[in-house]
Amino acid sequence: MNKYFVIGNPIEHSLSPLIHNYWFKKYKINSIYEKTKLETSGLRDFVEEMRINNSIKGVNVTVPFKSKIISFLDELSPISKETFSVNTIIKENKKLIGYNTDATAFQKTLEENNLWLNSSSLIIGAGGVTSSIIWGIRQLNLKDKIYIINRTKEKAEDLVSRLVPGLIGSGIEVLNWGEIPGVNLVINTTSLGLKQNDNLQLDFKKYQNKKECIFYDLIYNPKETNFLSNAKKRGNHIINGKMMFLIQAKQAFNLWTNIDPEIDAEILKIVNL
Numbered sequence: 001m002n003k004y005f006v007i008g009n010p011i012e013h014s015l016s017p018l019i020h021n022y023w024f025k026k027y028k029i030n031s032i033y034e035k036t037k038l039e040t041s042g043l044r045d046f047v048e049e050m051r052i053n054n055s056i057k058g059v060n061v062t063v064p065f066k067s068k069i070i071s072f073l074d075e076l077s078p079i080s081k082e083t084f085s086v087n088t089i090i091k092e093n094k095k096l097i098g099y100n101t102d103a104t105a106f107q108k109t110l111e112e113n114n115l116w117l118n119s120s121s122l123i124i125g126a127g128g129v130t131s132s133i134i135w136g137i138r139q140l141n142l143k144d145k146i147y148i149i150n151r152t153k154e155k156a157e158d159l160v161s162r163l164v165p166g167l168i169g170s171g172i173e174v175l176n177w178g179e180i181p182g183v184n185l186v187i188n189t190t191s192l193g194l195k196q197n198d199n200l201q202l203d204f205k206k207y208q209n210k211k212e213c214i215f216y217d218l219i220y221n222p223k224e225t226n227f228l229s230n231a232k233k234r235g236n237h238i239i240n241g242k243m244m245f246l247i248q249a250k251q252a253f254n255l256w257t258n259i260d261p262e263i264d265a266e267i268l269k270i271v272n273l
């Protein structure tokens with residue numbers, strides 16, 4: 001039986017095994033998908049085990065290893081290179097190749113919501129996933145500015161300084177925490193919201209009754225963070241991270257098996273999103 005893993009820390013709450021094991025069963029593939037909690041010091045050994053163990057065919061990578069894993073891999077997809085982020089590893093003739101399906105999944109969800117296309121965007125946060133979000137925006141809009149605010153401003157500045165010109169596009173500006181520009185797309189890429197009482201404490205008053213403005217939270221559990229419920233009360237359009245999460249899994253599954261799995265009613269029920 002072939003094996004697949006998701007590695008991260010923490011990993012207890014990952015829903016990826018439910019999704020991939022459902023698809024393995026549905027498409028009659030003799031494989032199992034498990035979660036493994038690692039310390040940073042165990043990353044190298046895990047990758048070496050993947051390299052020599054013929055039954056391990058693929059791995060997903062989550063917080064906090066999406067960048068750290070890169071130095072252990074043999075090749076990177078162009079998108080992984082541009083975003084310095086890998087969430088999916090495939091094995092090809094003993095070579096380990098890193099891909100980033102967060103970026104392409106985010107792009108896909110944006111394509112379904114064109115409201116913002118002639119506008120600048122605001123990204124809140126500058127963590128591991130933020131470069132994937134910039135990549136997704138830039139596939140669809142090179143001409144408008146992207147603003148970033150992060151609690152630790154230097155981290156946002158550092159992230160921007162590492163971006164290739166193609167992602168900078170017409171410009172990326174780091175603002176002070178609390179400075180809120182008028183844009184049509186506001187994305188929360190911070191982890192603040194995972195707990196029901198979490199609140200970003202940012203003032204979005206100027207967005208009152210702006211139904212053309214999208215507030216997008218990458219968090220999918222809880223389904224509606226305070227960031228989203230406040231936006232809903234203001235009359236903004238809201239999106240949570242559910243479809244991005246399912247699409248990144250679908251694309252990873254496709255890279256491993258060549259099957260394009262369906263996001264069917266059963267899978268929505270299984271993950272209860």
Ligand SMILES: NC(=O)c1ccc[n+]([C@@H]2O[C@H](COP(=O)([O-])OP(=O)(O)OC[C@H]3O[C@@H](n4cnc5c(N)ncnc54)[C@H](OP(=O)(O)O)[C@@H]3O)[C@@H](O)[C@H]2O)c1
Nearest residue numbers: 125126127128129151152155189190191192218241244245
């Ligand atoms: N839907 C999906 O498919 C999907 C995919 C990937 C990630 N995500 C979600 O995206 C979120 C971020 O992931 P990541 O990998 O980028 O995490 P990360 O690397 O740990 O970054 C965390 C970010 O949150 C900020 N932050 C943490 N606590 C904060 C607080 N109390 N106030 C203000 N900002 C705070 C950090 O700011 P500092 O720099 O100041 O510490 C940083 O910008 C997570 O919730 C993750 O679940 C969803």
